[in-house]
Amino acid sequence: MPDHEPLRVALVGCGSVGASVARLLVESADDLAARAGRPLELAGIAVRRQRPRPEVPVDASLFTTDAVELVSRPEVDLVVEVMGGIEPARSVVLAALKNGASVVTANKALMAEDGSTLHAAAEAAGVDLYYEAAVAGAIPILRPLRESLVGDRVQRVLGIVNGTTNFILSKMSESGAGFAEALDEATELGYAEADPTADVEGFDAAAKAAILASLAFHTRVPLGAVHREGITEVTAADVASARAMGRVVKLLAIAERVDGGVSVRVHPAMIPAAHPLASVHDAFNAVFVQADAAGELMFYGRGAGGDPTASAVLGDLVAAARHRVGGVNGPGESAYADLPVRPMGETTTRYHVSLDVDDRPGVLAAVAQAFAGHGVSIQTVRQEGHADDAVLVLVTHSAPDAALAATVQELRELEIVRDVSSVMRVEGG
Amino acid sequence: MPDHEPLRVALVGCGSVGASVARLLVESADDLAARAGRPLELAGIAVRRQRPRPEVPVDASLFTTDAVELVSRPEVDLVVEVMGGIEPARSVVLAALKNGASVVTANKALMAEDGSTLHAAAEAAGVDLYYEAAVAGAIPILRPLRESLVGDRVQRVLGIVNGTTNFILSKMSESGAGFAEALDEATELGYAEADPTADVEGFDAAAKAAILASLAFHTRVPLGAVHREGITEVTAADVASARAMGRVVKLLAIAERVDGGVSVRVHPAMIPAAHPLASVHDAFNAVFVQADAAGELMFYGRGAGGDPTASAVLGDLVAAARHRVGGVNGPGESAYADLPVRPMGETTTRYHVSLDVDDRPGVLAAVAQAFAGHGVSIQTVRQEGHADDAVLVLVTHSAPDAALAATVQELRELEIVRDVSSVMRVEGG
Numbered sequence: 001m002p003d004h005e006p007l008r009v010a011l012v013g014c015g016s017v018g019a020s021v022a023r024l025l026v027e028s029a030d031d032l033a034a035r036a037g038r039p040l041e042l043a044g045i046a047v048r049r050q051r052p053r054p055e056v057p058v059d060a061s062l063f064t065t066d067a068v069e070l071v072s073r074p075e076v077d078l079v080v081e082v083m084g085g086i087e088p089a090r091s092v093v094l095a096a097l098k099n100g101a102s103v104v105t106a107n108k109a110l111m112a113e114d115g116s117t118l119h120a121a122a123e124a125a126g127v128d129l130y131y132e133a134a135v136a137g138a139i140p141i142l143r144p145l146r147e148s149l150v151g152d153r154v155q156r157v158l159g160i161v162n163g164t165t166n167f168i169l170s171k172m173s174e175s176g177a178g179f180a181e182a183l184d185e186a187t188e189l190g191y192a193e194a195d196p197t198a199d200v201e202g203f204d205a206a207a208k209a210a211i212l213a214s215l216a217f218h219t220r221v222p223l224g225a226v227h228r229e230g231i232t233e234v235t236a237a238d239v240a241s242a243r244a245m246g247r248v249v250k251l252l253a254i255a256e257r258v259d260g261g262v263s264v265r266v267h268p269a270m271i272p273a274a275h276p277l278a279s280v281h282d283a284f285n286a287v288f289v290q291a292d293a294a295g296e297l298m299f300y301g302r303g304a305g306g307d308p309t310a311s312a313v314l315g316d317l318v319a320a321a322r323h324r325v326g327g328v329n330g331p332g333e334s335a336y337a338d339l340p341v342r343p344m345g346e347t348t349t350r351y352h353v354s355l356d357v358d359d360r361p362g363v364l365a366a367v368a369q370a371f372a373g374h375g376v377s378i379q380t381v382r383q384e385g386h387a388d389d390a391v392l393v394l395v396t397h398s399a400p401d402a403a404l405a406a407t408v409q410e411l412r413e414l415e416i417v418r419d420v421s422s423v424m425r426v427e428g429g
Numbered sequence: 430m431p432d433h434e435p436l437r438v439a440l441v442g443c444g445s446v447g448a449s450v451a452r453l454l455v456e457s458a459d460d461l462a463a464r465a466g467r468p469l470e471l472a473g474i475a476v477r478r479q480r481p482r483p484e485v486p487v488d489a490s491l492f493t494t495d496a497v498e499l500v501s502r503p504e505v506d507l508v509v510e511v512m513g514g515i516e517p518a519r520s521v522v523l524a525a526l527k528n529g530a531s532v533v534t535a536n537k538a539l540m541a542e543d544g545s546t547l548h549a550a551a552e553a554a555g556v557d558l559y560y561e562a563a564v565a566g567a568i569p570i571l572r573p574l575r576e577s578l579v580g581d582r583v584q585r586v587l588g589i590v591n592g593t594t595n596f597i598l599s600k601m602s603e604s605g606a607g608f609a610e611a612l613d614e615a616t617e618l619g620y621a622e623a624d625p626t627a628d629v630e631g632f633d634a635a636a637k638a639a640i641l642a643s644l645a646f647h648t649r650v651p652l653g654a655v656h657r658e659g660i661t662e663v664t665a666a667d668v669a670s671a672r673a674m675g676r677v678v679k680l681l682a683i684a685e686r687v688d689g690g691v692s693v694r695v696h697p698a699m700i701p702a703a704h705p706l707a708s709v710h711d712a713f714n715a716v717f718v719q720a721d722a723a724g725e726l727m728f729y730g731r732g733a734g735g736d737p738t739a740s741a742v743l744g745d746l747v748a749a750a751r752h753r754v755g756g757v758n759g760p761g762e763s764a765y766a767d768l769p770v771r772p773m774g775e776t777t778t779r780y781h782v783s784l785d786v787d788d789r790p791g792v793l794a795a796v797a798q799a800f801a802g803h804g805v806s807i808q809t810v811r812q813e814g815h816a817d818d819a820v821l822v823l824v825t826h827s828a829p830d831a832a833l834a835a836t837v838q839e840l841r842e843l844e845i846v847r848d849v850s851s852v853m854r855v856e857g858g
Contacts, residue, residue, distance in 0.1 A: 024722060028582065034765040035579050035647070132577060138723035140569070140577030148561060148569030150464050151743020153457065218464070276729060279708060293453060293740035294567035294730060300705060301726035311722035314580020328757040336463040 006041035007321050010076045010101070012067045012092050013083030014047045014056060016306035017106055017133070021080055021313050022056045032314070036321035040078070044070045046092075048083075071096035077324055080313055081105040082133075086113055097121040097129070102320040102329070104313055106133035112207035112223045115214065119333035128329045130316035135208045136161050136285040138308030139301040140315070145215040145289070146331065153292040154216040158271075158428060159253040161208040163283035163303045164199035165231050167191040169239075169249055169268075170281045178236045191283055201230035202266040205253045212287070213255035213264040218337040221255075227265035227344035234268050234424075241354045241393060241422040242270045245382075248278045252427060256347075261340040263347040270352050271428035288428075345402035350379070352395050353408060354422035359390040363416050367392060370410045374403040389418065395426060435470035436750050439505045439530070441496045441521050442512030443476045443485060445735030446535055446562070450509055450742050451485045461743070465750035469507070473499045475521075477512075500525035506753055509742055510534040511562075515542055526550040526558070531749040531758070533742055535562035541636035541652045544643065548762035557758045559745035564637045565590050565714040567737030568730040569744070574644040574718070575760065581720040583645040587857060588682040590637040592712035592732045593628035594660050596620040598668075598678055598697075599710045607665045620712055630659035631695040634682045641716070642684035642693040647766040650684075656694035656773035663697050663853075670783045670822060670851040671699045674811075677707045681856060685776075690769040692776040699781050700857035707857075717857075774831035779808070781824050782837060783851035788819040792845050796821060799839045803832040818847060824855060 009025065011018055025032065025042055033039040042058055046067035053063075064070050067088065071079045072095050079096035081103060083089050089110050096103050098121065105111065111118070111131050122129035132142045136159065145154070160166050164186060171182040183200065186192035198204045206228040213221040231251050242249050247270040256263045271278055276298045280286040285303025290296055302308040323329050357363045364383065371378055376399040384391045396404060412420050438454065440447055454461065454471055462468040471487055475496035482492075493499050496517065500508045501524050508525035510532060512518050518539050525532050527550065534540065540547070540560050551558035561571045565588065574583070589595050593615060600611040612629065615621035627633045635657040642650040660680050671678050676699040685692045700707055705727045709715040714732025719725055731737040752758050786792045793812065800807055805828040813820045825833060841849050 020722065024580070028580070031582065031766075032580060035763060138720075139726060140573035143572065143577050144569035147748050148572050148744040149740065150747040151453070151457070151461060151745075152740040153460065276708075279705075291567075291740060293449065293736040293743070295734075295737050297568060297728075297730035299726075299728055302724045305724075307722040308724050311578065311581040311720060314722070315577040316580075318579040319576050322760055326757060328755060331751055334464060337460075 006039040007036065007077040007324060008043040008075050009040050009078045009080060009317070010043050010046070010070045012046045012071065012079065012081045014045050014053065015082065017082040017309045017313065018045070019053070019056050020306035020310035021082065022058055024310055024314055026057050032318060036318045037325035038321065040317065040321060043073065043076050046070045067092045068095045071101060072099050076101050078317060078320055079103045080317060081107055082313065084109065086110055090114060093118055094121055097125045097127060100125050100127060102128040102324060104130045104316040104320060106131065106309055106313055108134035108204070108207040108211060112210040115211070116220055116333065123332045126329055128320040128323055130320060132316050133309045133312035135211050136287055137301070137303040137305065138311045139285055139287065139299050139303065141287045141299050142215055144299065145212070149289070149291055149294060152294050154289060155257050155292060156290040157212050157216050157255040157287060158277060159208065159212060159287040160250055160277055160280050161253045161285055161287065161303060162199055162205045162251060163285060164192045164196060165251040166280065167283045169231060169234070169251065172234070172236060172239045173248055176236055176240070179232060179234055200232050202228045202251065205251060205266040209253035209255055209264050209266050212253060213262055214335070216255050217257065217262050217339055218334045219262060219339040220335045221262070221264050221341055225264060225341040227267070229267040231268050235422070238422045238424055241352070245270070245352065245393065246273050247271060248273055249424065250277060254427065258342055258347060261342045263342050265344060265347065267425060269425045269427040275428040277428065345400060347401050348398040349401050349404065350396050350398055350426040351404045351408070352422065352424050352426050353411065353420065355392045355411060355417050356419040356421055357390050357392055358416045358418065359385055359388055364392065366414060366416055367411065370414065371396065371407050373410070374407045375399065376403050376407050435468040436465065436506040436753060437472040437504050438469050438507045438509060438746070439472050439475070439499045441475045441500065441508065441510045443474050443482065444511065446511040446738045446742065447474070448482070448485050449735035449739035450511065451487055453739055453743055455486050461747060465747045466754035467750065469746065469750060472502065472505050475499045496521045497524045500530060501528045505530050507746060507749055508532045509746060510536055511742065513538070515539055519543060522547055523550055526554045526556060529554050529556060531557040531753060533559045533745040533749060535560065535738055535742055537563035537633070537636040537640060541639040544640070545649055545762065552761045555758055557749040557752055559749060561745050562738045562741035564640050565716055566730070566732040566734065567740045568714055568716065568728050568732065570716045570728050571644055573728065574641070578718070578720055578723060581722045583718060583720045584686050585719040586641050586645050586684040586716060587706060588637065588641060588716040589679055589706055589709050589714055590682045590716065590732060591628055591634045591680060592714060593621045593625060594680040595709065596712045597629070598660060598663070598680060601663070601665060601668045602677055605665055605669070608661060608663055629661050631657045631680065634680060634695040638682035638684055638693050638695050641682060642691055645684050646686065646691050646768055647763045648691060648768040649764045650691070650693050650770055654693060654770040656696070658696040660697050664851065666783070667851045667853055670781070674699070674781065674822065674824070675702050676700060677702055678853065679706060683856065687771055687776060690771045692771050694773060694776065696854055698854045698856040704857040774829060776830050777827040778830050778833065779825050779827055779855040780833045780837070781851065781853050781855050782840070782849065784821045784840060784846050785848040785850055786819050786821055787845045787847065788814050788817055793821065795843060795845055796840065799843065800825065800836050802839070803836045804828065805832050805836050
């Protein structure tokens, strides 16, 4: 039987996620009380400005515009931060931790930017800091990495963790549209924001890559160390060239164990059509994990939206509440491995390169020489003749990224190469 | 820094899973110590009989044939039970819990048969009882259900949780083979045991369904309450009929919230080819979850094998070790909802029925009348004529299973029906 004394929850932020959290706290109060061991009671909701919010079924007196005051009230046990952004979110979270409250946040930018400071503050206060909702929305991925796979050795994490870009790439693949046209469709349907920069340039995915890598490899990964490329330069020709080779284009967040370190990066990549990630369409998210003992795992679901994100927030909230009821706290930051993050140039990858070339003897030899000159070995080459010109599609073996980039640079300068029509990394086998 | 005093682990069972656990405890000792907070040291390995085990890199003196004595030693902190079966596993686990050791088990039969007794013993001793490896091998599914989705309301769990039957059904689908032929291939390749009864008759999946339902619905689900049908009667005609309708046949473990209760069952079912579970091939496992806030989630990976199962065991072991280091224990059994398990006859399902009928006027009317007489409404009907006979393929709307079964019984007795060539439930939309 749950104790009758409630745990008091301060909610910071009341956009679509915050409104869902508030509604579910009210609607599922009995279940949450039974599962947490004590009722969860909303102590207040901090908002940027006061306005009527008929979608949130709570007393109007609960709203306040002073977030720091709210989370510093002595009676507050648990704080949910879903306002997003770095400041004032960081100050609010630090004030909450200082007040001895456990914190649940959906804030990927803040956790990627300054997770270690927040973890240290949580540890000093002896409270929990959870952030499952920060990566891949409703999909449980951080807890599995932190707890289920804690006895295993993760080799690689490949994630489709940004719904906007996955929607755009899905449309490009389905219809043959270019990036701009697919972005327009995503904007119209509400899958892309008015300013889509954070999504299409890969900033959002980079924050998530940093968080995934930190947990998978027990290593602090600064956001600045994540190599980032967005999808704005992915062309219809890239998508078509991928399809011709039995592949699809996805924006991947990659965290990979490499010789004596880790590689953490976000870039578009071609993956085989039979890869489990290839069938993750539209705004869905999925995270593929390879571990020594477990083998291949995939976690799939909705990566954004008020209710899915609120599901992850409430899972963390109940976990933190159970700890509070039991007078304990869960595992904190694990960064003991302290692996170096390798620069992108040293990371070994594979390239898919499509060239429009003159159709005459010696062309393939000249192209092959360009690769060989940089120590890059070619895995497959396919030549298609058209009238007086030809298309060469080459896929390399693994080589340092810098050597591949230099090879492509040299190809662009060869007289026999009319155009380098597609260059993209290849992942997933 | 980890304390130098090790936690002592007793391992019970040394088949493929036990051997992997022992090997990983030795090979990953440093990582496990850093993650658990103290080193994990093998105190002993209980085996049925002594024999040389060169695959297990430990001192021969660690082996014993007295499991109860091993787990009752005062210095043992953690016990891993991977011997399987009900007895003597139950006595060993109860002795371990009585001794104050936390227990990690991969024993689905034991947990499904007598989980409540074991949970009560763990609670009385103030220790952990974890069993992630009991369902879907390496795939983290129990912890996500118990913790990540604890703030949500699960509506339905559909699992492909038996690799042997999924392999057989995949082969039948690929090659058009019948059950017996596909089973032979599975046996030859080592995917089916010499006595495949537990797999092909659905006993293994039923135990997993009971465990999944208990966690998803916070309700004790006795194994005897799980409706169980295996795949021995799935025919090549069923598989072909499914394909003609854009579906595939899978053996599903289903746990579903129904009006005022839960339905828990294992049976072959046709699912749409576009459903995420449809592309789970061969011996892979996957669990699909629908929850009110999270929406649709899927967890995919290897459901069996020494190393994958050992990964799940070690994840639980490190979690239990962390609790021991912190002097706490994790959440115990949650059965507060105490929902009744509805009998299969009352469960509403949909049927796919394929009939060979006389090709003459009035046949469809007579068939439709048989459905209507039992209150079953037809969603789609497709008629294909051949020479003097015809094939009718009908898919019903949801109706009580008993009414559907009675309808099929009546169809078999109709003079115009030459043969009921395929009857199977339809799931997944």
